[in-house]
Amino acid sequence: MRNYKNVIAAYSIMIFLIILVGIFQSWSIALTILNYCLISAVMTIGANIQWGYAGLINFGIMGYTALGGLAVVLVSVEPVKKAWQVGGLNILACIWIIVAIIFVVKFILNRFDKSKLRNYSIASVILGGIILLRVTAAPGIEAIESVDPARTGFLGGMGLPVLFSWIVGALLAGSLAFIIGKIALGLRADYLAIATLLIAEIIVSIIKHEEWLARGVKNVIGLKRPAPYEINLQTSEWFIDLVAKFNSSKLNLINSISDKQEALNQMVIDASSVYVKLCFTGLFLTVVIILLIVTQKALYSPWGRKMRAIRDNEEAASAMGKNIVKEHLLIFILGSAIVGLAGAMMVTNDGLFTPGSYRPMRYTFVIWVMVIVGGTGNNFGAILGGFVVWFLWVEAAPIALFLINLFTSHLPETNAVRVHLIESAPYFRFLVIGIGLLLIMRYRPQGIIPEKIIKQ
Amino acid sequence: MDFLNAIIVLFNFTVIPALAYGSQLALGAIFVTLIYAVLRFANFATGDMMSFGTMFAVILTYYFQSLGFGLGVLPTALLTIPFAILMMILYMLIIDKFVFSYYRIKKSPPVQFAMVSVGVMFVTQALIRIIIGPSDRRFLDGEKFIIKATEFKEMTGLAEGITLKSTQAITIVVTLIVVSIMFWFLNRTKTGTSMRAYSDNEDLALLSGIDPKRVVLITWVIAGILATIGGVLYGLDKSYRPFVYFNNMLPIFAAAIVGGIGNPFGAFLGGYVIAFAEIFVTYAYKRFISYLLPEHLEPDSLLQLLSTDYKFAVSFSILVIVLLIRPSGIFKGKVI
Numbered sequence: 001m002r003n004y005k006n007v008i009a010a011y012s013i014m015i016f017l018i019i020l021v022g023i024f025q026s027w028s029i030a031l032t033i034l035n036y037c038l039i040s041a042v043m044t045i046g047a048n049i050q051w052g053y054a055g056l057i058n059f060g061i062m063g064y065t066a067l068g069g070l071a072v073v074l075v076s077v078e079p080v081k082k083a084w085q086v087g088g089l090n091i092l093a094c095i096w097i098i099v100a101i102i103f104v105v106k107f108i109l110n111r112f113d114k115s116k117l118r119n120y121s122i123a124s125v126i127l128g129g130i131i132l133l134r135v136t137a138a139p140g141i142e143a144i145e146s147v148d149p150a151r152t153g154f155l156g157g158m159g160l161p162v163l164f165s166w167i168v169g170a171l172l173a174g175s176l177a178f179i180i181g182k183i184a185l186g187l188r189a190d191y192l193a194i195a196t197l198l199i200a201e202i203i204v205s206i207i208k209h210e211e212w213l214a215r216g217v218k219n220v221i222g223l224k225r226p227a228p229y230e231i232n233l234q235t236s237e238w239f240i241d242l243v244a245k246f247n248s249s250k251l252n253l254i255n256s257i258s259d260k261q262e263a264l265n266q267m268v269i270d271a272s273s274v275y276v277k278l279c280f281t282g283l284f285l286t287v288v289i290i291l292l293i294v295t296q297k298a299l300y301s302p303w304g305r306k307m308r309a310i311r312d313n314e315e316a317a318s319a320m321g322k323n324i325v326k327e328h329l330l331i332f333i334l335g336s337a338i339v340g341l342a343g344a345m346m347v348t349n350d351g352l353f354t355p356g357s358y359r360p361m362r363y364t365f366v367i368w369v370m371v372i373v374g375g376t377g378n379n380f381g382a383i384l385g386g387f388v389v390w391f392l393w394v395e396a397a398p399i400a401l402f403l404i405n406l407f408t409s410h411l412p413e414t415n416a417v418r419v420h421l422i423e424s425a426p427y428f429r430f431l432v433i434g435i436g437l438l439l440i441m442r443y444r445p446q447g448i449i450p451e452k453i454i455k456q
Numbered sequence: 457m458d459f460l461n462a463i464i465v466l467f468n469f470t471v472i473p474a475l476a477y478g479s480q481l482a483l484g485a486i487f488v489t490l491i492y493a494v495l496r497f498a499n500f501a502t503g504d505m506m507s508f509g510t511m512f513a514v515i516l517t518y519y520f521q522s523l524g525f526g527l528g529v530l531p532t533a534l535l536t537i538p539f540a541i542l543m544m545i546l547y548m549l550i551i552d553k554f555v556f557s558y559y560r561i562k563k564s565p566p567v568q569f570a571m572v573s574v575g576v577m578f579v580t581q582a583l584i585r586i587i588i589g590p591s592d593r594r595f596l597d598g599e600k601f602i603i604k605a606t607e608f609k610e611m612t613g614l615a616e617g618i619t620l621k622s623t624q625a626i627t628i629v630v631t632l633i634v635v636s637i638m639f640w641f642l643n644r645t646k647t648g649t650s651m652r653a654y655s656d657n658e659d660l661a662l663l664s665g666i667d668p669k670r671v672v673l674i675t676w677v678i679a680g681i682l683a684t685i686g687g688v689l690y691g692l693d694k695s696y697r698p699f700v701y702f703n704n705m706l707p708i709f710a711a712a713i714v715g716g717i718g719n720p721f722g723a724f725l726g727g728y729v730i731a732f733a734e735i736f737v738t739y740a741y742k743r744f745i746s747y748l749l750p751e752h753l754e755p756d757s758l759l760q761l762l763s764t765d766y767k768f769a770v771s772f773s774i775l776v777i778v779l780l781i782r783p784s785g786i787f788k789g790k791v792i
Contacts, residue, residue, distance in 0.1 A: 055567075057567055057570070130761070183776060183779075183780060184776075184779070186783075187779060187783065188566075189565070189566060189567045189570075190497065190498040190566045190567060190569075190570050191498075191713070191779070191783075193498065193567075193570055194498060194709050194713065194775075195775070195776065195779055197706065198706055198709070198710065198772035198775055198776070199772065199776065201706060201768060201769070201772055202769045202772050202773065205765065205766060205768060205769045206769070208765070209763065209765040209766065360702075361581075361702065365574055365577070365578070368571070368574065369574070369575075369578075372571060421586075423589070424585060424586045424589065427581075427582050427585035427586050427590075428582065428586070429582075430578045430579070430581050430582035430585065431578070431579060431582035431583070431586070433578050434575050434576070434577070434578025434579035434580075434581075434582060435575075435579060437571075437574065437575035437578065438555060438572065438575040438576070438579070441568070441571060441572050441575060442555075442558060445568075
């Protein structure tokens, strides 16, 4: 029971901090932070499955996040019929060419023995395939990108409900992880980190520059939402009544009717944004709770014990007849799929897909800091890490600004040092995160909420 | 004549930029490889450490310019490099004392080292942004070109010209000097030999009386020199933007691993392999081919294998292929 006290205390402090933001800044900001905390929590659950359960270091989180985001575009956006008409055939042909290349390479690999000739023939098949691909794709891509380039210029999606894309995002990320796992999982830990980081960069650069796919750096805006729109809320009767009911004590203090109406309008506008964010919070919270239950069950199942056995001593586990390669691949796919889900959730929350914003700093390293700080191998810890680090990441700048003002208040307004420090307040978040990580690594390497070993 | 023109086009647009870029990568890759060989971890703070050293060079350059010091035709930054190196080494030693040495004594696994270096990366990045800010800075002064295209055309009477920027020449020359001194040091002096012994087998090296503290110190000193010079040369050639240095870390890693991690000479060549591959794959060969073929065969398309957007992706793909086929790197480094 004592173990749970720590968990409860840590989470209550976190909720209290978010409520403080609500009181001092605004409820809308607090809910935005909370939503992002929940998304980060999903990402850390994914990373924690890989690192905490199995000891696999995956610095490619950025790539899976981006792929999850891409899934939202591919699933929920209405198809651009004209683009399909002018260039769809070429793109479909390209897919067949890729499939053909894969089959030919597989055929050569299976049919012939290892030799220089085999390597050269595989290389020439791939090179020839790429040239064929470019020749086939070029006219199609050009045609697609010239269809109303200011608004579309891409193939569009399937026009399905946006929630469906979360599943697709997970599937896409999982299948990518299957390929990467096949390639890279044999590497030693730090090489695996570098290799996954670089592969993720390749994926992001493809998403960024293939404009026919998802408009690339031109971004896709106005994505579908699983929650109501603010504008619709502000005009619907029941919502205005609800807001009036909630704030009746405040409204009763105002005497004149016109003032009352104005105050009510303002309240409705504020409340509509809070309401929409609450809808998202509800959705995200459901996802986090489901994931938490499933991962918790998995961790203490025979399967979880097997994973930890493999993590702690590969040779021994292998000697006991466990298939390490297979288990590593499986856990790599599972973790990446969850990260892909988080990527889809994030794009849904933002309502826009901006491939240019996927940078390793924000989407790989910060997520890793979350896992390490929270507690590796413990799901509650990982989620808490997501909350704490995201909160610091967002609130470090205002807090730094406050402290700078406090400590330099004796200096005149125009003092060069003071001006410079105030200008560089946003960068204190890197300092806080970095020093936090170093301190945790040094003095509490198991994280805030350490892994719990149940003796059976 | 057409053949000569074709060669010059290729030389001007691929070979010269690739040599300069490759030199910058090579310095960084040797830095990564040295840290890996002696201290045994992948340093994710590489890019930001290079940026940190360059930051001092930039600040000192501005200071010297305000004092009126300069080297005439050469950039003032060359004058500031020794001071920047000193600051860089000091910073690295402080970091080592307060961060890395603890894990070295504990003999932590390399993964933990890598995570710690991520922490150092965050802190370094924050310091850079707080001290100098994230904006783009040019600190090149002195003569910009050694040979201009128009001059070259007049001199030779050819249709195509060669442009040689002074920064490119400086980069290549300085790199060659630094790298040859470093290899002389590693292979010929006693300290260098002791470093290599420590890298090959730590226990055996300790038994034969090599002082590990000294080896670590010397490694950081060399690392500081390489990081600062590599960073400054890149900054002179392109421009100084803290963010770009972080991105450059990735091709640098690729170069170090392709060359065989832990093998300095491999890393040196790996830098050029990556740079040439990036530029040759993304170069549009239309102009080159049009000189070689008769007029009616002239190609319509750009004849580009991949668009320049995929420059980085090329080097990463090379890395993936190398890891798949020959994980110890082209020039045999430590076995993974």
